[in-house]
Amino acid sequence: MYSSSGDSNGYHQDNKQQFGMSQRDRVRRVRAKSRDGFGEEQKVTPCTEFDKAYFNSYAHVGIHEEMIKDHVRTNTYRDAIFHHQSLIEGKVVVDVGCGTGILSIFCAQAGAKRVYAVDASDIAVQANEVVKANNLSDKVIVLHGRVEDVEINEEVDVIISEWMGYMLLYESMLGSVITARDRWLKHGGLILPSNATLYMAPVTHPDRYRESIEFWRNVYGIDMSAMLPLAKQCAFEEPSVETISGENVLTWPHVVSLLTFFAVQLTSM
Numbered sequence: 435m436y437s438s439s440g441d442s443n444g445y446h447q448d449n450k451q452q453f454g455m456s457q458r459d460r461v462r463r464v465r466a467k468s469r470d471g472f473g474e475e476q477k478v479t480p481c482t483e484f485d486k487a488y489f490n491s492y493a494h495v496g497i498h499e500e501m502i503k504d505h506v507r508t509n510t511y512r513d514a515i516f517h518h519q520s521l522i523e524g525k526v527v528v529d530v531g532c533g534t535g536i537l538s539i540f541c542a543q544a545g546a547k548r549v550y551a552v553d554a555s556d557i558a559v560q561a562n563e564v565v566k567a568n569n570l571s572d573k574v575i576v577l578h579g580r581v582e583d584v585e586i587n588e589e590v591d592v593i594i595s596e597w598m599g600y601m602l603l604y605e606s607m608l609g610s611v612i613t614a615r616d617r618w619l620k621h622g623g624l625i626l627p628s629n630a631t632l633y634m635a636p637v638t639h640p641d642r643y644r645e646s647i648e649f650w651r652n653v654y655g656i657d658m659s660a661m662l663p664l665a666k667q668c669a670f671e672e673p674s675v676e677t678i679s680g681e682n683v684l685t686w687p688h689v690v691s692l693l694t695f696f697a698v699q700l701t702s703m
């Protein structure tokens with residue numbers, strides 16, 4: 435059960451995925467609960483070196499500061515939680531990838547009976563301290579481990595997660611939300627957010643074109659136009675994350691993908 439090991443407030447470190455795993459352990463299989471629209475046999479993928487580096491990157495304070503200071507992001511989650519308060523009050527919640535625990539605490543403030551705050555990054559240690567400092571240890575149970583590996587011995591009413599990456603899916607975290615859904619969510623439970631739409635639109639970026647392409651026409655008085663094809667190839671092949679204004683957008687966005695998390699299956703991602 436949630437408080438059976440670890441600190442008195444239920445903090446639990448699950449490192450079993452990191453050390454001394456046999457090849458057999460690496461491809462463990464769990465049988466998801468069979469329910470309408472849900473449930474297919476899932477492979478629990480092993481925690482790779484890439485995953486470890488990924489989780490390590492979330493141990494740094496800077497990324498959490500940046501996310502929390504993104505007021506549009508954080509206030510939107512808080513508003514969504516309180517907008518759905520009637521579905522959260524007295525209910526059991528899982529926060530998939532809790533980070534510093536901020537969304538878990540919002541859920542506790544909204545009256546959740548119990549919140550499982552799960553994170554595989556060492557930031558979970560800090561989340562646990564934040565929970566304690568806010569006297570919420572009786573409600574918020576921090577589980578330090580992958581959603582794919584930790585154990586929660588009850589069904590949950592609500593799953594909350596901030597999983598969106600660049601190009602929506604780039605961070606590849608949605609699979610972990612779906613895994614949580616298939617492992618623990620009650621039939622008819624709530625997923626926040628419950629759907630997502632990926633739009634694509636052509637843009638123009640004259641400043642960037644000038645700096646990265648036109649630049650080669652005259653470099654210290656030397657005609658380096660021979661570099662232009664390579665510069666163009668690299669500029670158009672490589673993704674670039676930039677803030678641009680609405681004026682740069684050339685036409686209406688087009689819906690590329692519409693995901694509904696009650697229906698999407700791991701195998702389709």
Ligand SMILES: C[S@@+](CC[C@H](N)C(=O)[O-])C[C@H]1O[C@@H](n2cnc3c(N)ncnc32)[C@H](O)[C@@H]1O
Binds near residue numbers: 501
């Ligand atoms: C985008 S951050 C969100 C943090 C926090 N929920 C917030 O809103 O500030 C995503 C977090 O999910 C964690 N995470 C990603 N995949 C996970 C997984 N499979 N199991 C546990 N934690 C995971 C990361 O370590 C990271 O802390």
